[in-house]
Amino acid sequence: MTRSTSVVVQRLCSAVSPGARSQRFTRFLACATLLTFSIIGGQSHADTQNTFRISAIPDEAPTELIRKFEPLADYLSQVLEMPVSFVPVTDYAAAVEALVSEQIDMAWLGGFTYVQAAQRSDGKVEPIVQRAEDERFQSVFITQTDSAIQSIADLKGVSFSFGSPSSTSGHLMPRHYLSSEGIDVDNDLSIAFSGAHDATAFSVAGGRVAAGALNIKVWEKLVEEGKVDTDKLRVFYTTPEYHDYNWTIRPALSSDIRGKLIDAFIALDPENESDRIILDLQRATRFVPTEASFYDGIKRAAIAAELLGSN
Known part of the structure; x- marks a missing residue:
């Protein structure tokens, strides 16, 4: 099945004025809301129904992110039997906002961005898998x-x-x-x-x-x-070890698609050549199930550092 790849180029949000760190994050997210809808809010309802959209925090150069995720998107499109589109975002806050507002279906998040997404969605987003390496990052x-x-x-x-x-x-x-x-x-x-x-x-x-x-x-x-x-x-x-990255799905994603995604990630086998290409690009030996409680330590660290608001 052919997969359509979205390549989006947007300018970064303007600089945020100084203030308390939690207030800066609120402003980041507010800015990201406008940015996210300008990126993907114009897609039609039909596109939303017929394409599974994934994104990722931009922790590396945009060209590297696209290179990493294209083979994975191809693989998932076969599993889900629908096109899978990778939608780049300009910053971490935009990835959080896009997932919480259900403008994308799944996102590759760091532990902290997952905690932010969980807080903003009242716990409705769900981490489903992580790399084995992310248990001891x-x-x-x-x-x-x-x-x-x-x-x-x-x-x-x-x-x-x-x-x-x-x-x-x-x-x-x-x-x-x-x-x-x-x-x-x-x-x-x-x-x-x-x-x-x-x-x-x-x-x-x-x-x-x-x-x-x-x-x-x-x-x-x-x-x-x-x-x-x-x-x-x-x-x-x-540093000492901690839990980090995961794939997180949007609120209200169907249980059928959720199950297919978990099975697909866990089924990736490094002994299989095509699977190994995907795993190597993701810098993973294998994927394993994950759960929200694994990120409680990150949440405590964020609160202690005043990087996570109370809402």
Whole structure:
């Protein structure tokens, strides 16, 4: 079955004014609401019924996201017996808003963006599967090889890059572990947000910041592909393990489609060549079922960091 791929190019929302972190997230989501409907709100009712739409938080470059998800979309279109369209969004908040407002059917979310989506939907969105690797995920902190930074304690007073403000592995959990090591993130560091994990690595490599934190899987991929030079960049801290990414479905998705999706992900077999291509692109050895309670620790960390509102 032929799959139609949507390629959407939109400008980013304008900068958000300073204020409490929870207030900034509210503004991000409000902006994303307008953006999301401008991206996919114009599709017809028939399109909604006949196409299964997936999206993903933009934690890597848009071209890389499309490359990663095209084979998966082809596979799911065969399982669901309908076209599967990948709908890129411009930021993490837009992915959350699109899922909660049911403008897309399923989204690849980080642990924190899942927590945000669950809060905004009153618990109606549902995480269904995660990679086996996401049960024990980590972030890495990097700096230039000749830097004097050897530990978290050496970060006081330096410039530091996170990824997206809504990133689990590129912001929330690194922030959490920095705080647990006695760093007052907002006062001890000069913070920048790169917007994506690979962008953080390139910012450190280019000397725009002294250090940064990113997803360990993206770091390993950048090293493997030769996109970062380990003679010039090094890891100086690796966080403890935590649950992270998952595939989350929109509220009220039919139980039939839900069941087919779970079975399809779990059935991916690395011994099968076509399945292995999908798994390798997703940086997964296999997919396993997941559940909302696995992300309670991330929710507690977000509340403690004042990154999650009360509503």
